[in-house]
Amino acid sequence: DAMVIQNPRYQVTQFGKPVTLSCSQTLNHNVMYWYQQKSSQAPKLLFHYYDKDFNNEADTPDNFQSRRPNTSFCFLDIRSPGLGDAAMYLCATSRGAALYGYTFGSGTRLTVV
Amino acid sequence: EDKVVQSPLSLVVHEGDTVTLNCSYEVTNFRSLLWYKQEKKAPTFLFMLTSSGIEKKSGRLSSILDKKELFSILNITATQTGDSAVYLCAVETAFGNEKLTFGTGTRLTIIP
Secondary structure (H helix, E strand, O other): OOOEEEEOOEEEEOOOOOEEEEEEEOOOOOEEEEEEEOOOOOOEEEEEEEOOEEEEOOOOOOOEEEEOOOOOEEEEEEOOOOHHHOEEEEEEEEOOOHHHOEEEOOOEEEEEO | OOEEEEEOOEEEEEOOOOEEEEEEEEOOOEEEEEEEEEOOOOOEEEEEEOOOOOOEEEOOEEEEEEOOOOEEEEEEOOOOHHHOEEEEEEEEEEEOEEEEEEOOOEEEEEEO
16 A cells, blocks of 8 residues: 555664654655654644645754655754653655645654653 | 634533534635545544535535635534544645645544
8 A cells, every 4th residue: 555654663772873764655646744742732743745845834843854855754963952852753744735635654752851 | 824723622422412513714725625534543534625515425424614704514323432543634725736734633432
């Protein structure tokens, strides 16, 4: 089945130690999104790629970066994780409009110790 | 800044009751409003609404959008314990590239 896969499902990292989360898709969707969802809060958009065009939200901390080497893969890099970065990170894809649907991955739950 | 507000924040009802969840929004370049159900994992899609006054229905769930008053409601009739979840409202905006802005969600708990 075509889908969005996030790895790992659970990630524990040390305070200040760089960590990378990955997302892959078999849907051939041109848009990929990264959302951060803290406990009991709404998902918050960090950035998205429209094809190769990178779009950063104005309030996304500089500590967060992203790479999209090809259509299928997208990575979220956290350069120096702090305790406040502990959250569920959701990857989503779309063909550029809700009309075609947004597909979410199962998420990566990040714990910072 | 785009804003999506849901109410109530949490709701506890007995099985068989009917519930109404609310979502209001203030955004630039509205495209559509979406409802998602989230249990301890990624959100799952329920409805997409683009036109005012047209009810979308799926089994015991239904939703409607009012683009003049900038709100939507999600109704669940004859609730079951499996309906317990967080219900998220999201608004799609198009300002070059489409994206979703989520509300904080309503946590619905159904008591057997």
